[in-house]
Amino acid sequence: MKKTIGIIGAGNIGKAVAGHFLKAGYNVTLSNSKDPLTLQATIDQLGKGAKAGTIQEAAESDIIILALPWSQIATLKDLRDWKDKIVIDATNHFITYYPDFTVEDLGDKASSEVVRDLLEGARIVKAFNTIFFKILETDPHVAGGNRVLFVSGDDTEAKDTVKELITDIGFAPVDLGSLAVGSKFQQAKGALATLNFIKIPS
Numbered sequence: 001m002k003k004t005i006g007i008i009g010a011g012n013i014g015k016a017v018a019g020h021f022l023k024a025g026y027n028v029t030l031s032n033s034k035d036p037l038t039l040q041a042t043i044d045q046l047g048k049g050a051k052a053g054t055i056q057e058a059a060e061s062d063i064i065i066l067a068l069p070w071s072q073i074a075t076l077k078d079l080r081d082w083k084d085k086i087v088i089d090a091t092n093h094f095i096t097y098y099p100d101f102t103v104e105d106l107g108d109k110a111s112s113e114v115v116r117d118l119l120e121g122a123r124i125v126k127a128f129n130t131i132f133f134k135i136l137e138t139d140p141h142v143a144g145g146n147r148v149l150f151v152s153g154d155d156t157e158a159k160d161t162v163k164e165l166i167t168d169i170g171f172a173p174v175d176l177g178s179l180a181v182g183s184k185f186q187q188a189k190g191a192l193a194t195l196n197f198i199k200i201p202s
Contacts, residue, residue: 002026003165006053006061008076009068010039013090015046016137017065017128020169022049031058033072055079063165065128066091066115070104073115083121086158090128091115092188103188112152112183123158126183127151127166127173130192140170145200148172150192152182172199 005021007014010032018028027049030039036052043050058064059080065088066073073091093111096102106114116124127149128136140147149171153159163173174197176182185192 003062004029005063005065006058007031007065007067008055008058009066009072010042011067011069012133013128013136014065014067015042016133017067017090018046018050019137020140020171021165022046024169025049027051029053029058029061031055033068059085062086063088063161067128070094070111074118077118077120081121082119085119085122086161087115087119087122087124088128088162089115089124089126089183092129092193094188101188110179110183111187112179116154116179123153123155124179125151125153125155125159125162126179126186127162129188130186130190130194131196132194135196140172142198143200145198146170146172148174148197148199150174150176150182150186152176152179152186154178154180174199 005026005028007030010030018030021028029051031053039052043052063086067090070091070093089112093104095104112126149166151173166173184190
């Protein structure tokens with residue numbers, strides 16, 4: 001049986017990722033900071049397998065994807081016991097948006113390390129955050145290949161699980177190593193942010 005997917009955050013990234021999982025036959029719970037009824041139009045658009053839920057309900061899924069604004073990450077700290085939960089961090093640490101797109105000064109830490117420290121015990125994997133949502137939401141099968149999604153994490157087993165999920169929905173995972181090293185390339189204003197790669201089979 002396919003794992004259930006809970007997405008915290010129902011903006012552009014959350015909806016784009018939900019669409020791919022639904023097409024691949026996964027059940028997805030989409031949530032935001034408001035009443036689940038506010039997501040009904042989105043759920044109707046996404047179709048079969050999608051449902052709206054509270055953040056707490058989304059967090060009970062097998063795999064949790066964080067696609068909420070950076071300013072709201074801290075609100076998840078005491079949401080549940082995060083121990084051993086696989087959490088995909090698709091956030092970017094913006095504190096302002098257009099036209100400045102300012103990121104928070106995190107010192108030497110990667111943004112996903114901050115998320116890991118807040119969600120104590122969670123198995124954090126960085127993914128889904130580098131591609132502009134209008135590209136992310138399109139067919140990952142391109143020019144005879146697959147669109148690349150970068151992956152970083154400190155837990156090998158959790159990272160392997162996420163890579164399998166990414167492959168299952170049609171993308172090509174590329175492992176960048178640890179959160180301290182790899183996710184810095186992925187995060188907002190990192191070297192790989194916004195870049196769109198296609199992996200062509202050899």
